[in-house]
Amino acid sequence: MRIRGITKHYYLMLLPGLIWLFFFNLLPMHGILMAFKEFNPGMGIWKSPWVGLENFRYMFELDDSIQVFKNTIFIAVLKMIGNLIVPLLFALMLNEVKNRYFSRTVQTIVYLPHFLSWVIVAGIMIDIFSYTGPINQVLSVFGMDPVLFFANAKIFPSLIVGSDIWKEFGFAAIIFFAALTSINPEMYEAAAIDGASQFKRLMRITLPSILPVAILLGTLSLGNILNAGFDQIFNLYNPAVYSTGDVIDTWVYRAGLIDMQYGLATAVGLLKSVVGLVLISTSYGLAYRFANYRIF
């Protein structure tokens, strides 16, 4: 009897969250219907005529879509690799420093870029890479011609991947720091007594201890293979670099909200959501199975 009385209160506690979830997370999902309709703003989502898979067929006929798909995967894969290796190397390097003040100061500073928005970072980058900016000044010292970095489709993906690593490596290293501090110090002492050099201890103790965490993070990141980072690319790209920089999310934004091809943009978005859901479920499944990782 007592338990049932409490359950009523639990529902009451959940109510505000469920209302929020319904209106802003779940309700938008009914708009998925637009992917299968020829959307007419005057008629609304429900009354617009059905067209079956017409929007999807059209999507595969567009020249853009293959390129956009390739760009997305290319940028996302490079980011996945860089965002795993750089933080790992950085954490290992900092772990070799035994001065606590030094490593704390370094950590505090390298976390900072993570908290800046891509608008801010883009604003700063555009200044630094501008025609008369510091990077071009340095190039001119070496006798090189100034480069219009943000109008060059060949350079653009490197700028995207590089700036993403710059922004996130410190923050991503936090997990590795946590894993490193949980290594039993007695192992190092025993190894030192046995005569293992600093390098040997790094290779035989530190690296194997931290490898499972790296593999887990790598597995979890597989779910993001279609996410090349909307905020970042949206703030940095322009028509001159669409050929290498346009990704699914930015394309959907332009097709949907600028050109008002609602049905087509919804179809592309839906395909991405479904594939993304499958990929994320798979990577979580793998992480659960092999590393006993649980989200709740």
Add this chain to the structure above:
Amino acid sequence: MVEERSFLSRVFNGFNVILLILITLLCVLPVWYTLVVSLSDKAAVSAGQVFIWPKGFTLASYEAIIGDGQFLKSFLISVERVVLGAVITLFVVLLMAYPLSKTTKEFAPRNILMWLLIFSMLFSGGLVPWYMTMKSLGMINNIWGLVLGGGLPVFNVILVMNFFRNLPKEIEESALIDGAGPWRILFNVVFPLSTPVLATILVFTIVYHWNEFFQALVLMTKNENYPLQSYIRQVAVVVDMSKLDVETVKRSVGLSNQTLNAAKIFVSMLPLLIIYPFLQKYFVKGITLGSVKG
């Protein structure tokens, strides 16, 4: 600790420290450069003479910002959004995480609700359906669209819920025996014990609302309703297509107001830079709590 004296180790450690210092500098220099540009003379910046130290020191840009009505308005909209967003998110997440932290024995629908949350975290209708829904809900040019439009932050609910589940059960049980109801237990017993995790999600929420620019760009049809980041994007980030060929870039240099933009960028990250040192211990705890569990 182990002492290391070999020559090779010293060389390695020396290189290591130098490299780490360079990496650290690489993280602050861009921010420092922005500050330096904002404090420099316009002409010196256009000529590419400003690097590490301001040239022709002037506060003109900052004086211009103080007189800029739209900048101040956008700043206030951002503050309003952060305050409303933080209070509401914290309250809703706290209320929601508590029943979900119970076992299915204590609260039967718990698992079904969890799967609903996970699903809505991993799957969404996409941009266009989201926009259509927001429009039909009257969220265009409406501050509530910014506060709530990002949707329920499910990840935060899971974070708090996991924290609750690790609290010792005996505390709640003894409160129950003393006659406290679930609301009293939540607010007088569980809440005071949860400051670390609540501070963590408070940090995440503040940073999210302060930095978010895209939803505002889509939902606000009038530029005067832009929060700060959307405003900054418009004045300092959007690349002017007319400047893409070399000659026009050269000519337009000096016309574009780099120093003023740098000042705007710097002021918009200033609140974050100021509270940042106080946040640090919380987000470090938060990310290790959320990612790798012991």
